[in-house]
Amino acid sequence: MGPEGSYSEKAAKLWVQKNMLDGAEIHYFADIEDAFLAVVQGKSDFSVIPIENSIEGSVGVTLDLLLENGAEIIGEIVVKIEHCLLSKGEPEKIRVILSHPQGLAQCRHFLKTNFPEAELRSTGSTSHAARLAGEFEEMAAIASPEAAECYGLKVLLSNVQDRKENYTRFIVLRASETNRVQQVSFIAENKSDNVKSYSSSEQESGHEFYPESKIEPDNSSLSACKTSIIVYLEKDRPGALYEILGAFAKSRINLTRIESRPSKKELGDYYFYIDFEGRASDPLIKNALKEIKNKIHTLKILGSYPAFKKP
Amino acid sequence: MGPEGSYSEKAAKLWVQKNMLDGAEIHYFADIEDAFLAVVQGKSDFSVIPIENSIEGSVGVTLDLLLENGAEIIGEIVVKIEHCLLSKGEPEKIRVILSHPQGLAQCRHFLKTNFPEAELRSTGSTSHAARLAGEFEEMAAIASPEAAECYGLKVLLSNVQDRKENYTRFIVLRASETNRVQQVSFIAENKSDNVKSYSSSEQESGHEFYPESKIEPDNSSLSACKTSIIVYLEKDRPGALYEILGAFAKSRINLTRIESRPSKKELGDYYFYIDFEGRASDPLIKNALKEIKNKIHTLKILGSYPAFKKP
Structure with missing residues (x-):
């Protein structure tokens, strides 16, 4: 989920690093559904999607998409969330506050107490909110400090979520076997060497084999x-x-x-x-x-x- | 939850009718939290709050408030939801769409397909969205047909939720015993005769007695x-x-x-x-x-x- 500066990007980079997929290219999508479907439609090899937050709970759309689509979970990443209030202008001028619905919900008390009159706008991602907030001084975004840097915003307040401890769990998806087979020609043209070929030795079940890459599950226990x-x-x-x-x-x-x-x-x-x-x-x-x-x-x-x- | 024309109002009226509380007065609150706390703080005798929708699932804030506050569930009401796209202007001019976060989520596919560029704004209730949408022609609300009538809007499209069958379950709350005892003086001044006095014969547990009113649970099975x-x-x-x-x-x-x-x-x-x-x-x-x-x-x-x- 993009644009740059989103928590999903942070999760994706962490996953790339953990799995030593140095050549991996990050693509950005407008919202959870687009990022999810990218892997189903062969536009990406892997997708990184938020599924659960420690304050606001499940991400409903992710659960629905998992049911409706052929995608396999091959990893998970937990990212610490530190929502900030970002703006070009001053706190007293803020009239509009933008964020992803989860971001708004995680800061519900903060917003109600400090900005009871502000207009709340939903965006596809927190980083998209930050990008939009850069357009007018009377707008603010709930997003990461990294998003502030990306879009030239000031951090007016840090850690504005309702509980200090705030974590989001992301899942890493790839297309399920049936979908992957159809995408072989596409994948073969793809630049990322690590994820090109798949073992077919365990094809008995669609959910029990892994690409011949470094993304092997830890089998130790x-x-x-x-x-x-x-x-x-x-x-x-x-x-x-x-x-x-x-x-x-x-x-x-x-x-x-x-x-x-x-x-x-x-x-x-x-x-x-x-x-x-x-x-x-x-x-x-x-x-x-x-x-x-x-x-x-x-x-x-x-x-x-x-x-x-x-x- | 108000203002007038909300699904919560519909649920409240249905409950009043079912329990023959003809003299009951309906008070409106800005959002779920305010409506919930009204009963805890003695501003209302009963509160009617959405808890679960058949498309989008649980209302997180309601679940959180039930845990944090002393309120007792004494009834439930199910209301059929028929979201409409309401506006003063024409569909092709719509730039901003407003609704409660649940309303936006229940119409996610519809919005993404038909208004991919529209700005989505969160409001405390669907009826508040309708009231705001009356201000500018380029705004639309996702709300009930009743809200269209209340605020002089045209119904541009009916039944715009992602599944035709759409129901929301509301709970009816009153303050829990401890809170009620503190509120006795307040309640005594209240007009609604039906809910003035409480039986104290079952006070052993705080959750097992009912007011001496028509709101007795059906004991038949x-x-x-x-x-x-x-x-x-x-x-x-x-x-x-x-x-x-x-x-x-x-x-x-x-x-x-x-x-x-x-x-x-x-x-x-x-x-x-x-x-x-x-x-x-x-x-x-x-x-x-x-x-x-x-x-x-x-x-x-x-x-x-x-x-x-x-x-």
Whole structure:
């Protein structure tokens, strides 16, 4: 997500660095959907997308896109968020405040207390907000200090989010196998050597193989790896979620997150997004997933990937 | 939530009608937080607040406020949402589109496809967006057809949300017992006869008694009533959620919803919001809650109330 100076860019650079993908080129997209679809449509090899914030919670559009599209999660990155109030003008003149909806929500108290009369504008990214705020003195953006530098804005106030500790988790996506096969000709023309070729030795499952690159998951222990799935329960089977959690508990698989998202079919009908420790190819987890499959309507494995460790 | 013409107003009127509170006066507040706090601070006897939408999911700020404040859920109302694009001007001139963040999110595809260049502004309510849109021809609001009437706007397009079926669930709140006791003098001066006095026969638990009014929960069957709770698990006890669901499953208590919300302390730490059928005073449920209490760090009972039935 761009333009330059976004938290997504920070996450992308961190990921590039962690995986030593020195030749990687960063492309910028207008919003979460465009950045997500770039990988599905073969416009990028990998996409870095925010999924969860420690103050405001899940990024709904990311969860919806994960369900609707063929993309595989191959990594995660956690970035510390330090929202600043940026402007060309003076605080007392600010009439309009711009940011991504998550940025506005993370600073809700701050905005309500300090700028109760200000107009709040939603933008596709925090950095886009900063770019726009550079146009008029009466505008301010909620964005990173880096965005201030990029667009020649003053940092009027630092750390304006409602809680000092603020982290966003980003996921790294690539197109799922079916999509990748269709994109081979495109990928072959691509400059980035590291991500050109894919191992096909494990093609049995679409979600259990990795490119022949440096982006290998850490195999050293179960807890070093995470798997994300989406499950959709049979309607009117209220005990089903309990049975699913039971399949994990029985095998002592640690869940790290469970999140519901409306099915959009009717009120009270949900998909569950579940993250747990371990790889989908581990025999223990394979068995648990097999057991779960029999109890539910839909199981979508989003991917297995190394859990984020602080650098 | 106001001003006039909001979906919250529709929900409030429906609730007043259902409970035959003919003398009730409707007060309007600028946003969800103000409407919520009105009941906590004794500015209103009841508050009607959106909690969940069938397209965009939970209303985060409502969940946070339920955790932080002493308010009791005593009812729920479901309202069909039919977002329209409202303006004084013509579609081709629209440069700015205003709505509540939930309204913008529910129409994300529509906006991106039809108005990719438009500026999106967040307002405290959809009706506030409509009121503002009346000021300039180049502005439009995403709001109800009723809001168009209120503010003299044309309905340029109807049903612009991303899915035709769109429902929002509202909760009806009153101050919790502790707060109510402090407000007795205030309430005594209030005009609404129906809600003046409270039964104190069940004061053993702060969440299990109801005013001596027509707002009695339907006691005819367990499924006619719902209870909402918040639980906070001991950190690093991954099996705890499973055990909690087990306590419900064992007693055949039907869960209707489970939602996580960040604790805001650190990434990966959550509160769970659980709705289930039945009243907290039912012996079966009392037992289940007692069992749960021993397994977790915090249990907050938000209230037991009649489940919404279509009129």
